[in-house]
Amino acid sequence: MPDQTAPRSLSPRLAEALSGVSGILVTPFDAEDRPAPDRLAPIVARAAAAGIGALTVNGNTSEFYGLTFEEARRMQTAVPQIVGGRSVVVAGVGRSVAEAAQLARAAKADGCDAIMIHQPPDPFRAPRGVAAYVARVAEAAQGLPVLLYLRDDGAGTEAIAALCDIPGVVGVKWATPNLMNLAAARRARPDIAWICGLAEPWAPPMTALGARGFTSGVINVAPHLSMRVLRALQRGDMEDANAAIAAIAPFEALRAAEGNGANVSVVKAALALAGEAVGPARPPAAWPLPAAALDALKAVMAAWPQE
Incomplete structure (x- = not known):
């Protein structure tokens, strides 16, 4: 077992970025x-410019599962060049183990600073099978730090801790609302970076349990929020944190419509309203937004506090 008293080794820059906001970029289409x-x-x-420390390509807000492998590879190659070192770049990898390993193998040469392994969506996945999947992909990453994206914690604390044992794994983006399970997992593995993977509204309670940093899709439109x-949160001002979250909450509520099928659609519609068209959200996402949702989105954006 690794040393349970000291955090795993991360470069200071990556450690700082992961304890801040991890922005998940959209994938624009022509x-x-x-x-x-x-x-x-x-x-x-x-x-x-706003201070977002980490930007993720090929995350869920990037429509990762709606991209072909070749399209995901193109985005992974292009985004580090666009970022140009202004933020660290995390590359989401996943689908078949061969595809995930191929993306991971190329990530360092592409200029990425870390990879994030999507939890396999296979309905018949086994905990030890997931561990084998993560181990193969982490090995392919050629020394890049590995983050796990956890959307289902049903395997239990012991299985999650075993995933954290895999060489290269440095952190977990916790994207389930089961806070007590997060607390148990963090107690089992305090040497791992635990990150809120459910965006701003869940950041205060997860921060209280020891997570640091959170993911965000609203950064595509309004990173200052x-x-x-x-x-x-960093200064412990929960009142101000909740006031800031209150401005974002209606946006997140719109994203949760249609069984979360509007998640990416609302972000892309907001960008279009701001004059930065990035194309539609691909099926099976909900596109276009209903007129009532679009009107509500306009009102939400108009009410946002300025920088």
């Missing part, structure tokens, strides 16, 4: 439904 990574330039520039939440 009129022919092809990825158009150059359209990320103003989004990346705004996020970096995410940074206000982070800074409030």
Whole structure:
């Protein structure tokens, strides 16, 4: 077993970035439904200027499962060049173990700073099978730090701790609402970076349990709102953190519509309303937004506090 008293080794820059806001970038599409990574330039520039420390390509807000392997590979190659060192870049990898390993193997040469392994969505996955999957992908990453994206904690604390034993794993993005399970997992593995994977509304309770940093999709549109939440949490001002979250909450509520099928659609619609069209959300996402949802989104954005 690894040393349970000291955090696993992370570069100071990556450690700082992961304890801040991990922004999940959209995947822009052109009129022919092809990825158009150059359209990320103003989004990346705004996020970096606001202080977003980590940017993820091929995350769920990136429509990872709606991309072909070749499209995911193209985005992984392009995003580090667009970011240009202003933030650390985390590459989401997943699907078949061969595809995930291939993306992981290329990530370092592409200029990524870490990889994030999507939890396999296979309905027949076994805990030891997931461990074998993570081990193979982590080995392919050629020394890049590995984050686990956990959306289902049903395997239990022991199985999650075993995943954290795998060489290269440095952190877990906890994306389930089961707070007591997070607390138990963190007690079992205090040497791992635990990150809130459910965005701003869940950041205060997860921070109280020892998680540091949180994921965010609103950073594509209004990164200053995410940074206000982070800074409030860092100074222990829960009142201000909750006030900042209150401005984001209606946006997140719209994203949760249609069984969370509007998650990416609302972000892309907001960008279009802001004059930065990045194309539609691909099926099976909910697109276009209903007129009532679009009107509500306009009102939400109009009410946002300025930087």
